[in-house]
Amino acid sequence: MQKPEYIYNHQSQPLNILSIGTATCRFKSILYLNNNIILPIATSIAIYDDMQIHCVIHRTFNKITEFQTNQSTIYSLSHNDDFIFAIGHDGDICQLDIKTYQKINYINQIGSQCRWSSIEGNALLISAEHSKNKGIIQVLNATTLEQIQSFDGCYFYGCVQNQNFYMLKSKRSGKLSKNEKESLNYKDLKKYKNNKQFLFSLEVHSQNGLEKVLPFETEPGDILVIAQSPKYIAYFYYDRRVLVYDIEKHQIAIHKIEGNGVIQAACFQNDSELVFQNQTKQLTILNLQTQEKVVQSYKQGLNTLVQGIYKKGEVLVTASEENVTIYKGVHVLHKEFGGLTKCGIDIYQNDYVVSGDFLGNITINSLDTGKTRGEYFIGSSIRSVSCKDNIIYIGTMEGQLYKYENEECQQFDQIEGSITCIRVKNDDLLISTTHGLVRLYKNEKQLFTFLAHPPKEKSELFGSLNIHADIWTCIFNPEQDIFATGSEDQNVKVFDYNQKQIVELTGHKLAVTCLDWKRSQNKLILYSCSDDRTIRLYDETYSLIKVINTFFINEWFTLTYMSVYQNLIAIGCQNGYFFLYDQEKGDFIFVQKTHMGGIEGLVMNSKYIATCSSDDCVNVIKIN
Numbered sequence: 001m002q003k004p005e006y007i008y009n010h011q012s013q014p015l016n017i018l019s020i021g022t023a024t025c026r027f028k029s030i031l032y033l034n035n036n037i038i039l040p041i042a043t044s045i046a047i048y049d050d051m052q053i054h055c056v057i058h059r060t061f062n063k064i065t066e067f068q069t070n071q072s073t074i075y076s077l078s079h080n081d082d083f084i085f086a087i088g089h090d091g092d093i094c095q096l097d098i099k100t101y102q103k104i105n106y107i108n109q110i111g112s113q114c115r116w117s118s119i120e121g122n123a124l125l126i127s128a129e130h131s132k133n134k135g136i137i138q139v140l141n142a143t144t145l146e147q148i149q150s151f152d153g154c155y156f157y158g159c160v161q162n163q164n165f166y167m168l169k170s171k172r173s174g175k176l177s178k179n180e181k182e183s184l185n186y187k188d189l190k191k192y193k194n195n196k197q198f199l200f201s202l203e204v205h206s207q208n209g210l211e212k213v214l215p216f217e218t219e220p221g222d223i224l225v226i227a228q229s230p231k232y233i234a235y236f237y238y239d240r241r242v243l244v245y246d247i248e249k250h251q252i253a254i255h256k257i258e259g260n261g262v263i264q265a266a267c268f269q270n271d272s273e274l275v276f277q278n279q280t281k282q283l284t285i286l287n288l289q290t291q292e293k294v295v296q297s298y299k300q301g302l303n304t305l306v307q308g309i310y311k312k313g314e315v316l317v318t319a320s321e322e323n324v325t326i327y328k329g330v331h332v333l334h335k336e337f338g339g340l341t342k343c344g345i346d347i348y349q350n351d352y353v354v355s356g357d358f359l360g361n362i363t364i365n366s367l368d369t370g371k372t373r374g375e376y377f378i379g380s381s382i383r384s385v386s387c388k389d390n391i392i393y394i395g396t397m398e399g400q401l402y403k404y405e406n407e408e409c410q411q412f413d414q415i416e417g418s419i420t421c422i423r424v425k426n427d428d429l430l431i432s433t434t435h436g437l438v439r440l441y442k443n444e445k446q447l448f449t450f451l452a453h454p455p456k457e458k459s460e461l462f463g464s465l466n467i468h469a470d471i472w473t474c475i476f477n478p479e480q481d482i483f484a485t486g487s488e489d490q491n492v493k494v495f496d497y498n499q500k501q502i503v504e505l506t507g508h509k510l511a512v513t514c515l516d517w518k519r520s521q522n523k524l525i526l527y528s529c530s531d532d533r534t535i536r537l538y539d540e541t542y543s544l545i546k547v548i549n550t551f552f553i554n555e556w557f558t559l560t561y562m563s564v565y566q567n568l569i570a571i572g573c574q575n576g577y578f579f580l581y582d583q584e585k586g587d588f589i590f591v592q593k594t595h596m597g598g599i600e601g602l603v604m605n606s607k608y609i610a611t612c613s614s615d616d617c618v619n620v621i622k623i624n
Contacts, residue, residue: 395419
């Protein structure tokens with residue numbers, strides 16, 4: 001991989017982010033306090049009443065309030081007797097009063113990728129990763145948020161219980177020290193050298209220092225879910241292994257859960273009973289003390305794998321990308337539906353944001369309040385959206401082009417392939433498809449359709465390019481009757497209205513995913529972003545004038561969408577990161593993970609930036 005040319009090492013400017021959508025939960029992200037249900041929605045938290053839990057007849061599901069707490073998407077919610085802590089993916093922590101929900105304190109830690117939090121009394125543990133091979137656990141004073149202690153190196157997923165700290169330690173990389181080599185037998189040393197087996201241990205630390213080290217053998221793998229009670233800590237691996245640590249006996253047991261698929265949600269409903277979703281329509285309750293297992297079936301609900309779960313007695317709350325559901329026993333009391341992957345977004349009539357989703361829903365929300373103005377169901381998965389005055393143009397996965405006007409939606413064209421991008425300029429309308437096609441309209445009448453990016457010889461790098469060279473993006477030149485396209489073939493092409501190719505721009509190493517063409521700093525600039533994590537800028541002669549890289553984010557991602565307004569470049573990523581780059585300063589002014597899923601649409605004007613994501617949320621950012 002190319003080495004970074006730029007290091008982002010300063011704090012992002014705070015942004016005013018309004019998150020619209022249903023809750024997407026991860027790890028320990030459902031709280032039930034003060035007779036309220038508290039859930040994260042991207043960078044905000046939503047607080048619901050629980051009237052329907054106590055009264056089956058009254059089935060309202062009232063959202064009391066929703067407000068922004070963090071700059072990055074919330075990964076974990078924790079609480080003690082005094083405070084609630086909303087902990088973002090990038091390590092920012094918002095401290096709220098547990099009774100009034102008022103913000104008390106906020107800190108932003110640079111470079112931490114939060115994975116888990118645990119709290120007992122006044123000790124708050126934050127487990128984060130700086131890279132795949134390096135983890136850090138910070139112990140904070142839960143009142144002041146000042147750091148008390150830190151464990152740096154290969155520590156992951158720390159828990160606090162009975163005033164002790166319990167931490168997984170993984171020897172994933174690096175050389176063994178002399179003492180470590182001497183402590184290993186030949187068999188274990190050979191496994192380590194051959195990289196067939198990682199060396200794991202669970203360390204117990206008290207206030208006096210390291211108390212116990214429990215080594216154990218298991219195959220390497222990613223931990224997806226953690227559940228903690230006063231007696232047990234359970235770690236769920238991607239391949240359905242569950243490592244259970246008995247706090248009282250200081251023993252480790254590894255269970256293999258039968259079935260298929262990953263287990264994404266788990267919790268303890270009391271000290272010993274571990275609850276998790278083994279498959280759809282079912283919950284499994286495993287008593288770790290007696291090893292007795294009970295499977296509860298649900299005729300309603302649990303149709304998909306949930307990502308957050310809370311259960312105490314008969315009360316069950318689940319949250320996924322699609323819905324939030326409340327149960328009493330095995331009966332659904334209320335379900336709040338979301339969509340399925342937001343895709344396609346634009347600003348409508350200056351005051352609204354319109355977004356589509358894969359279920360075929362079009363939703364119009366206020367940019368200021370998030371309140372829904374209107375909804376329309378098309379029935380086909382929506383891939384792209386573009387607005388002009390009172391008209392919304394909608395492109396689908398099946399190649400249908402719809403026109404929404406005066407609260408009516410009609411299909412007026414069809415094309416081969418999915419409509420990946422729609423652009424409007426005055427009376428001109430341009431669409432591109434996954435079949436490499438471009439179609440231009442004048443006053444909604446077809447001028448031409450042609451193959452702008454023909455197939456190429458198949459290779460491992462390009463996949464199915466021998467069949468179609470998908471066009472992911474297109475853009476009008478704002479000052480001339482020409483347009484540009486960007487494709488899976490890694491190239492940008494510029495055409496005139498006679499379908500004549502003016503230039504082909506090469507240089508990207510992976511697919512070109514988004515284009516913009518704007519005047520900035522007295523220059524007309526063509527911007528292209530790519531899966532190769534770079535943005536390339538071309539002047540009016542199509543000479544390359546700048547390359548901006550985003551290699552400093554230390555995890556896998558691609559650049560998906562981009563929009564330019566004056567000196568600002570807004571960029572979205574497949575892993576949910578959002579970048580804001582100031583061309584005058586030549587630097588990023590905001591870098592945070594603002595969505596739990598990939599960003600599948602982005603638009604910017606003089607007042608707002610709006611993004612939509614596979615986490616079924618829309619984020620609206622107010623800019624000055």
